[in-house]
Amino acid sequence: MSEEIEAWKIGEITCPYCKYEHTDSWECGLNNDGDCMESECDECGKKFNVTLIVETSFTSRGLCKENKNKHDWKYFDFISKEDGRRIFGRECLTCGKFESDVEKNAKDKKGKKK
Secondary structure, eight states, X not given: OOOOOOOOOSSSEEOXXXXXXXXXXXXXXXXXXXXXXXXXXTTTOOEEEEEOOOOOOOOOOOOOTTTSSOOOEEEEEEEOTTTOOEEEEEEETTTOOEEESOOXXXXXXXXXXX
């Protein structure tokens, strides 16, 4: 009786038996969502199937009203001298749009980049 073992890893092919990460995953030859192939672990030598899963995500943002292009954000972060609060946000250097409580490379509540 054989036991089916799965190993989920984002970015690299991982052996489901010994958990070895194959760092050359991009060279495996799989190109399209759902492509499948048999592979052999470089570490333990056991064979396993690899399936390529492709996920796509999108983001959209409003355009800068001055240049009809993306905003030219300047990020800031400082401690208020008045009450010691951390103040952070960003301001568009082109149109002056200001957003508070926004950190560079921050993610919103759904895990998407702002």
